[in-house]
Amino acid sequence: MRLLDDGAKKGKVMKELLMMKGAKTLVDVATKVQAGETVLLVTDYAKTDIAQAVAAVACDRGAEVMIMCMKPRKRAGEEPPAAVAAAMKNADVVIVPVSYSITHTHAVKNAAAAGARIIVMTDFTPEVMMHGGIEADFDQIKPTCIAVAKALETAEEIHITSPGGTDLRFNTKGRRGNALYCVVEKGQFSTIPTIEANTTPIEGTAEGIIVCDASIPYLGIGLVDEPVICKVEGGFITEIKGGRAAEILRKDLASHADKNSYNIAELGIGLNPKCRMCGIMLEDEGVLGTCHIGIGTSLTLGGVTKAPCHYDLIMWHPTIVADGKVIFDKDHPTL
Template identity: 60%
Template sequence: MKKILMARGADKVVSTCVKVKPGEKVLIITEASRLSIAEAIAAAVYRVQAEPILQVMVPRDTDGQEPPAPIAAAMKASDAFISVVGRSITHTHAVKDAIAAGSRGVVLTQFTEDMMIHGGIEADFEAAKTECKAVAAALAGSEEIHLTTAMGTDLYYSAAGRRGNALYCMVDKGEFSTIPTVEANVSPLEGTANGVIVADGSIPYIGIGILDEPVRCIVENGMIVSIEGGRQARMLKADLDSKQDPNVYNVAEMGLGLNPNCRFMGFMLEDEGVYGTAHIGIGTSITLGGTVKAACHYDLIMKDATVTADGKTILKDGKVVL
């Protein structure tokens, strides 16, 4: 039955999000655990008289690991690509190079069959586009951005010269987006972030998911220097330490969730899109406008955020006030 119910979501991904045209070559990258979703999308590609190319790879060892070279080459050669994987390949040279070559792509990381039917996928992406682009424009190039929450987040950084990224689940040539999160984000200038991050929503990686208690991180000169809290904080610290890569502590991104249909469920692209949340991405920033490639990219999500950019309030207690 789910195979039938997923058809509507698959059609939306293909026709609304990627805008696939007849005759186009559409690469669908997946792994065995997501094959049913990938096949539903491939069928939707075929329905619009385009050519689906399905490539199944061994799951990556970690989020942010590059896909195999033949898949990276196929991404560059495609008219469009759709990534349906458990471990993220979003923040990789493969995605960056494919977009630079003129392909367009969307990523459905950690998707489940239920996510293809209900939740963020049901949002009106066209309606969300205007607000998302306005928030991204307000973040872009700001000399000083200040993020706070009632739980104790208090972080300053500069985004001078950096682009704002509006990800609203629809792409044109040379663009990529996540689905179903609708978010506006910016990559801080390396070395400028200072303060405290208190994640109280979710860290949807390495089995952490929805947080039982806050995870507190101290940031100095663009890098996380300590991680405090309970069991889930210890999981995050142990995983980052195991990477043996100092760049995993880089403050790479601040994103603001703008999808009214998303809800916390412990999965990355659903949690990040929850309306009024903020997330701090750590590690790799090369796909967002930064310069750092790390062994991973994780997001620390907090609820009911307040954000100001150069003194102008963008988000107040989880509500857009532009």
């Protein structure tokens, strides 16, 4: 028994040491924490080990570090408690390792507007801190990410097709393109380790078919074992077909009793060559050679819709055409 206890302790120590690599990336590269800055870790009961690892590095850099631990949210897109939201607006850096995403909330939008540098770490595991997308060279990929976001921002009509059967069109005139490359300046937020360029459709303009054949990293679904096929009319999903994953998504959206849950909210293009398709949201969404269609809230990305949720439907090997020009062809940007 003693030998087993000693082995477990050694394994725990080794895990903590390996997590420090990711913690240093978050503090030194993603947010560039400086001595004297206020750093707020917003976490929940299930992610305190990750928050503590990041806090230790931030403390070592001379920052004033606080950890606020809340109950895990019940669903993605649920606002954090008011006290947490207030603290977020008064921090220089906000790092958010949580079980369910608070990315698409007023709390994040308001904290960014107040000047915080925000990194969101939804559904992180110790393994995500050690290897995978977090090992990418964010600065090297940054120019490509910005270029793709610019192409989305200057476009009016977007057309997405995929070998799996997606055929979706929408208008995005006047909407901003967002470049999320895991490095934030004042007033910005980014997810990590996904690197993506995204935009929001004009409400009511999306028409066609979405075929999700990779992942829905929410609601316990993860990698899909059968494609989820969504019919889109007038900017909203009107029909969902498929197997187990489709049934889970259909029941959850219906449970909100809010039409905005079906809103076509986002096109995101994965650009991180180190990300792996594994069922974890911020790894899956960044996989190079994929795109995702976000549904529900678009408010934090440049749209106007606030819904009870925000979920992403990820597909393999899309071709994305902006105003008649191919900007992404199956696996790579073509800019």
